[in-house]
Amino acid sequence: MNPLKTVYIALGSNEGARFDFLQRAIEEIQQKTGDVRAVSGVYETPAMGFEGKPFLNSCIAVDSRFKPHKVLKQLLEIEKKMGRERKTGDRYQNRPIDLDILLVEDEVFTSKDLTVPHPEIQNRNFVLAPLADIASEVKHPHKKVKIKVLLESVDRTELKLIPEKLKLPKKFSFSGFNYIAVEGNIGAGKTSFATMVSQDFNAKLILERFKDNPFLPKFYEDKSRYAFPLEMSFLADRYQQLSDDLAQYDLFKDFVVSDYDVFKSLIFAKITLHEDEYSLYQKLFNLMYKELVKPDLYVYFYQNTERLLENIKKRGRDYEQNIEADYLANINRSYLSFIKSQPGLNVKIIDISNLDFVKRREDYLNLLSEITEK
Known part of the structure; x- marks a missing residue:
């Protein structure tokens, strides 16, 4: 899973319902690319380099886990979905929507399809003005000066800030939850999901410390010999970790999310x-x-x-490669049996067999919707 990075994207439209196209593009980017956390004002400017209708321009800041070339691909798909037809060799044309990557934090690179930072940032008032609304203190990676300083050096006489305001997309909320445990079988993706939630919703993250358990590799080689010391060591470690982490209230976090619940100890021990x-x-x-x-x-x-077996193979932990299908199926049955035996448990069972919430943001958002639905 890639780390979160802030991508600054320019939006423009000079054809059709211009303002509505900008708002729709923001919603599409929220669905495909990442969390839109800041939206600039909207500026009207004359068409540049060709005879055309005036443009409406804006900039957004997006927190995304996708690499820049993947983001570019997503933006081109959104443009096409919204009716833009890119014509080979025709640089300037009327368009319902135009989406460009401006900055990816302080990254600098050039490829055949993409240059970051965008090479024309410092020359375009219709980019600098909205970008300064949301990133005035950010430094241009090449120029080594702040965006607000670059804005001061360009002509702004033809820039017109319109009164209408674009809206941030609706966000999910975990309000009402103090402690959420995400559970699942070996290779289900619970650690990835818990980590994503902690990053996106300011949650304290508790991850199981299975990597430090010296009995785990030995257990997969000789289950009968090492089962008891393995389960005892897991129980002791889980108890200590949860006792310590849940007792320490973090004023700067909104809730706690963990990739396990201690009851898994009893489930695995039973097996x-x-x-x-x-x-x-x-x-x-x-x-x-x-x-x-x-x-x-x-x-x-x-x-x-x-x-599960596919995921285990992909992540490549040597000691897991000989896990048998029957063992995983038994774990699934044991979890479901435990859940049914706990009538007071506030639980949501979600079948993710056909989902890939790390690579497909739409799947991730669907999971968030199902989990946070009251």
Whole structure:
């Protein structure tokens, strides 16, 4: 999963319902590319370089996990969807929508299809004025000066700020939730999703520390020998981590999201331990469990076994490559059995077998809608 980066995009329209085209483009970018977190004012300027109707121009700041070339592809798809036909060799033309990448934080690169920063930023008043509305303190990566300084150096006599304001897209809200646990089988994508939510909604993130467990690789080599020490070490670590992290209130975060719930310890122990070992384990678990804060929303990602095996293979952890389909199917059944046995649990079971919420933002937004729906 790529890190979040802020992409600044210029929007322009001089054909048809110009203002409505700008607003629609913002909504499309929110759906395909990333979270639109800032929108500039709208400026009217004469057509430049050809005889045409006046343009309406704006700029937006988008937090995106996609690489710049992927963002470019998405913008071209949006233009086409909205009726723009790019003609080879015809640089200047009337258009219902024009979308250009201006900046990607402080990145600098040039390829056949894309140059970042956009080479004409410093020369265009209709770009600098709206860009300064939302990024006045940002420095041009080449010029090493702030956008507001570049704006002062261009002629602004033909710029006209119109009174109409573009709207930010409607955002999802996790208000009312203090602690959300995202659960699922091995390879279901719970860590990726919890991480994305923490970044997008200012949540404190708790990730399971399975990588540090010395028994895990040994368990996959010899399950009967290492099952009990593995489950005991997981239980102790999960209890300590959740006790510490949930007790420490973070004034700067809105809620907590974790990629596991401690009850998974009992689910996996039921599968891996012998009956006498499980009986002892359950007694210890019950003593610890009653002391922990419980999630007020429990999300379970169901994914079919075939997709789980594909995901496990893709992420390439050596010790996971010999996991058997029957073992994963048993885990799914155990989770669903646990959920059914907890009538007081606020739970949402979501089948994500046909979703790819990391690569397809539409899938991610659909998940957010289902989870936050009251």
